[in-house]
Amino acid sequence: MDIYRTNYRPIDCISPTQEKQISGELITRLQKILGDELNRMAMYLQATYSIPKNAYSVDYFGYSKDMQHQLICHAIHEMRHAETIGRILCKIGHNPRLKTSRLTPPKTYKEMLTMIFESEQDGIKNLSEALDATNDQEIKVTLLNQIREENAHLQMRTQIYDQIEKTGLIDTVLPSPEGAGPVSYDINILLDAFELEIQSIITLIYGSILLGMDMAIPPRLRALSIEDMQHLNKIAQDIITLGGRPVVSPESLNNVPRLSNAVQVIDHAIEIKQQKIRQYDQFSQMIKSKGAAKTLSDMMGKEEENISDLKGFANSLQTAEPIH
Numbered sequence: 001m002d003i004y005r006t007n008y009r010p011i012d013c014i015s016p017t018q019e020k021q022i023s024g025e026l027i028t029r030l031q032k033i034l035g036d037e038l039n040r041m042a043m044y045l046q047a048t049y050s051i052p053k054n055a056y057s058v059d060y061f062g063y064s065k066d067m068q069h070q071l072i073c074h075a076i077h078e079m080r081h082a083e084t085i086g087r088i089l090c091k092i093g094h095n096p097r098l099k100t101s102r103l104t105p106p107k108t109y110k111e112m113l114t115m116i117f118e119s120e121q122d123g124i125k126n127l128s129e130a131l132d133a134t135n136d137q138e139i140k141v142t143l144l145n146q147i148r149e150e151n152a153h154l155q156m157r158t159q160i161y162d163q164i165e166k167t168g169l170i171d172t173v174l175p176s177p178e179g180a181g182p183v184s185y186d187i188n189i190l191l192d193a194f195e196l197e198i199q200s201i202i203t204l205i206y207g208s209i210l211l212g213m214d215m216a217i218p219p220r221l222r223a224l225s226i227e228d229m230q231h232l233n234k235i236a237q238d239i240i241t242l243g244g245r246p247v248v249s250p251e252s253l254n255n256v257p258r259l260s261n262a263v264q265v266i267d268h269a270i271e272i273k274q275q276k277i278r279q280y281d282q283f284s285q286m287i288k289s290k291g292a293a294k295t296l297s298d299m300m301g302k303e304e305e306n307i308s309d310l311k312g313f314a315n316s317l318q319t320a321e322p323i324h
């Protein structure tokens with residue numbers, strides 16, 4: 001299959017698979033796995049912000065690690081998994097769709113952790129079926145590594161469940177996202193900022209996927225998405241301080257328009273960052289909490305820097321000569 005017959009630019013260089021026939025089964029599985037990885041990222045972010053910081057710890061290869069920190073690491077792993085699967089879809093000549101199925105919000109800690117357990121198990125099943133549907137060694141090794149990581153997540157999730165159960169929190173109802181009383185005003189503004197960060201993260205990852213095996217720009221796009229994850233985390237901590245609980249809505253996960261090449265995706269990421277600057281400027285004046293207002297206004301300078309980096313990447317892609 002010739003990937004250049006799709007709408008990719010020649011510089012979106014990913015070596016096409018040597019397989020003569022791509023099974024429909026492999027494409028369907030991978031597309032499903034991609035959406036489910038993003039859903040799991042959302043589930044782990046939800047769990048991260050439902051569990052108090054520095055209150056619980058887990059054993060991580062003999063070291064004690066804060067449970068909240070471990071959960072956000074899992075969210076980042078799932079984001080990377082989505083990126084990897086998207087890249088395999090490019091390799092077999094398909095435009096990956098960043099589309100997730102709708103999740104029912106869990107009511108209790110037990111429901112939340114059960115949902116993660118079922119999703120990880122389902123992920124391993126789908127990855128194993130995709131593994132059986134291909135003979136491409138590179139794809140097989142990638143899928144096997146991902147199965148190994150999902151198994152590690154499952155083990156860690158059991159440890160987390162046991163800890164939460166031990167403290168008697170397991171059947172407790174999760175805190176309300178909007179909080180209660182007058183702080184709801186601030187929390188709702190911060191939840192809008194949280195949504196913008198999610199959209200920015202997903203868009204940057206999409207750009208990285210479409211650039212395939214180019215080793216120059218995708219790692220920088222990923223670094224910017226992790227920087228946005230840090231912004232997201234700061235906003236989340238302010239929401240928690242005010243008594244709310246940040247959740248990732250399926251709408252924000254599915255809000256990236258279907259674009260045909262990395263330059264268009266980078267342009268879209270620039271637009272989101274420009275929107276962030278405009279809105280954070282407004283939000284920081286509207287919000288009553290001084291700490292949260294400072295969090296948002298401090299981010300604006302960083303966004304300006306990121307925009308000029310992204311403009312540079314888009315320019316370099318537009319002026320680069322095709323490699324092949």
Ligand SMILES: [Fe+2]
Pocket residue numbers: 037040077078081123150
């Ligand atoms: Fe995963």
Ligand SMILES: [Fe+2]
Pocket residue numbers: 040078120149150153
């Ligand atoms: Fe996982």
